[in-house]
Amino acid sequence: MxxxxxxxxxxxxxxxxxxxxxxxxxxxxxxxxxxxxxxxxxxxxxxxxxxxxxxxxxxxxxxxxxxxxxxxxxxxxxxxxxxxxxxxxxxxxxxxxxxxxxxxxxxxxxxxxxFVDVAPDVEPDYLANAGLVVDLHAALRDYPGDLAFLSAAEPRFIEDGIALLDGRADLVDPADLDRARREWRILAPVVRSRATFERTFPGIDLQPVHGDCPAVNIVPGVRGPLYADFELVTLGPVEWDLAGLGPDCEAAYDRAAQRRGMRRLDRDVMSFVNAVGMLRGVACLALAPQLPLLVDAIRPLVERWRSMPFAGGLTG
The missing domain is CATH 3.30.200.20 (Phosphorylase Kinase; domain 1)
Structure with missing residues (x-):
């Protein structure tokens, strides 16, 4: 226990x-x-x-x-x-x-x-925020710093989390953990290697991205929205920043991208990043002893993951 x-x-x-x-x-x-x-x-x-x-x-x-x-x-x-x-x-x-x-x-x-003043009583509008992510991606394109490829996926965290959850049936159903192991064997090589990613998804450009769901991390400042919390900034496909937000937010991003003359989200890459994001969520259950609220918070994610294509449709 x-x-x-x-x-x-x-x-x-x-x-x-x-x-x-x-x-x-x-x-x-x-x-x-x-x-x-x-x-x-x-x-x-x-x-x-x-x-x-x-x-x-x-x-x-x-x-x-x-x-x-x-x-x-x-x-x-x-x-x-x-x-x-x-x-x-x-x-x-x-x-x-x-x-x-x-x-x-x-x-x-x-x-x-x-410190910034936050506009009072403003409910987050993730659809509107998803459109604003396009502007952030346009700005980040020219960032000259050296960033690791898909470090925001935290492959060591996923791998260790899956291992630490072994025998923890009170945290994760054994069948779900078995699926996580099998999916990770397929997804890990693509997450860990830029060359493998580029072979798997030819023609998909890579650039600096926020790394941690920027549509959720936009602060409603009194003078306008502010991008925040770049703790997981990384080099990756723009799709990574839309992982887990769902088709409505993806469509909002695509509309904004089209207006700016930028590329729309690639469906296959979205399936990949959504699958990786779900495994990060499962791995988060290994942190539940430190943060017990994660047990209830992650339950809806796991239920949604069960209905998703295995490993985002990739095959080993």
Missing amino acids: TVFLPPEQIADRSARAVDAAVHAGRGLGLTVTDPRVLYDVFSVVVHLAPSPVVARVPTVLPHHVDLDSLAGRQRAELDVTRWLADRGVPVIPPSPLVPREPVQHDGFSMTFWQ
Whole structure:
């Protein structure tokens, strides 16, 4: 039987993350007297009030991620968002009040961002946001930094997650886990190798993409929508950023792409990225001992996955 972290230990983890952010912020010269948690799931996001700075502190991480590898990912995010902001792209930028580098304190690695005012009572409109992703892709095309191919798919996370779920029938049905293993044997070579991807999907261009469902990570700022949370920025097909959103959002993206003279989404690549995204969701169940709410949150995804084509239609 899986042992879940009890609520009091989760609260203590969050409190330690806030304390680390406050101490790190003060160490960088910020005035912090009234820290306020804005979000607390996989990361603790805290406004270091009264300073106009927000700290994001990842707290729920795969077993193989250490502070150094996390900091490398954070540096890529800071570099991309700074590059976009310098070109006038509407993003939540790194804070100009501190060095634009990850900061480690008390076992956490964190980044610091400019505080923005959010429009009150705005419901997320994922269809509209999917159209806005086209503009982000157009902007990212010219990003000159070096990004790994499909690192956002986190193949090590999927592989380890499937292994860790062995014998955890309280977290995942054994038949579903068997399907995940068989699908991953087919999908893994395409995820891990750019050359294999290009042989499998000839003619599909690759470019820098957000990596983590940008339509869900658009913040309704008072002056307009802002792209945010580039933690998984990667080199890949634009389809990756639409994974899991469904046909309505895909159609909204296609309409916006056609208006801009950009290519529409490829159906075969969409099936592939949707299949990989579903396996990432299943692998997330291995994090449930750290974050128990994942059990209920992922159940609808697993039910949807059961009705999808095996391995996105690819064959080994």
